[in-house]
Amino acid sequence: MAAMCVIKQILKKPDSVIGLSTGRTTLHIHQIISKFFAEYPSDLHQVTFFGVDEVMNVPREYSGACFTMLKNQLIDALSIDDDHFLMLPTQSNDFPAACREFEQALVDRGGVDLLVLGLGENGHLGFNQPGTPFETCTWISRMDDQLESRIRSETNTPPDVLLGGVTIGLKNIMHSRKILLVAKGTNKAEIVDKMLHGSVTPQVPASILQLHPDCHFLFDLSASKYLQYEH
Numbered sequence: 403m404a405a406m407c408v409i410k411q412i413l414k415k416p417d418s419v420i421g422l423s424t425g426r427t428t429l430h431i432h433q434i435i436s437k438f439f440a441e442y443p444s445d446l447h448q449v450t451f452f453g454v455d456e457v458m459n460v461p462r463e464y465s466g467a468c469f470t471m472l473k474n475q476l477i478d479a480l481s482i483d484d485d486h487f488l489m490l491p492t493q494s495n496d497f498p499a500a501c502r503e504f505e506q507a508l509v510d511r512g513g514v515d516l517l518v519l520g521l522g523e524n525g526h527l528g529f530n531q532p533g534t535p536f537e538t539c540t541w542i543s544r545m546d547d548q549l550e551s552r553i554r555s556e557t558n559t560p561p562d563v564l565l566g567g568v569t570i571g572l573k574n575i576m577h578s579r580k581i582l583l584v585a586k587g588t589n590k591a592e593i594v595d596k597m598l599h600g601s602v603t604p605q606v607p608a609s610i611l612q613l614h615p616d617c618h619f620l621f622d623l624s625a626s627k628y629l630q631y632e633h
């Protein structure tokens with residue numbers, strides 16, 4: 403369903419600006435979109451894809467960099483041109499300037515039509531961790547400790563080099579016209595319930611989505627096991 407939502411968006415508006423997330427949840431979505439367009443070739447030269455976040459201070463070609471993951475999972479399969487695939491940089495002498503440039507590029511293309519989001523077990527969106535103010539724009543945040551130590555060892559990054567997460571902010575997320583949040587697995591069940599039924603608080607960044615006028619939530623049965631259904 404998530405893949406079909408992206409496909410529908412592209413067919414409805416060929417110059418759509420679509421935000422993508424990396425992770426276990428979205429991998430399968432990207433595969434289905436790729437297969438669909440392999441089977442039903444369409445003119446995709448107007449669509450712009452961008453990544454919601456990126457790992458900083460690693461080579462862009464590192465397999466765990468969002469750039470490389472998205473390229474391998476979707477962008478190359480769809481033959482998207484470089485200037486229609488916008489990513490925050492993994493390396494920069496001036497990350498704050500790069501963040502402003504990235505935001506401006508999205509504005510210049512008319513703003514975000516559809517944003518596909520995964521959900522962190524602690525309620526993070528992109529790399530906006532618990533405690534992030536809701537008005538945050540694109541910025542340098544941090545990864546969770548587990549992900550950081552995995553990436554540090556895989557890339558042999560020394561301890562004195564910061565391994566942050568550059569990410570669009572919660573304000574940018576809320577400015578997207580349409581959002582699709584996808585969560586799968588029992589490990590997401592508790593946070594799914596909190597996100598939808600808890601208070602709207604920076605301690606659960608994803609809770610802000612309760613206030614978005616066009617946010618769609620897609621869960622598998624495991625992730626939705628604490629939700630009450632009306633029959």
Ligand code: GLP
Nearest residue numbers: 423424425426427520521522528
């Ligand atoms: C990562 C990414 C997010 C992603 C989330 C969920 O930290 N920065 O963009 O949505 O975690 O990942 P997964 O789908 O693997 O659980």
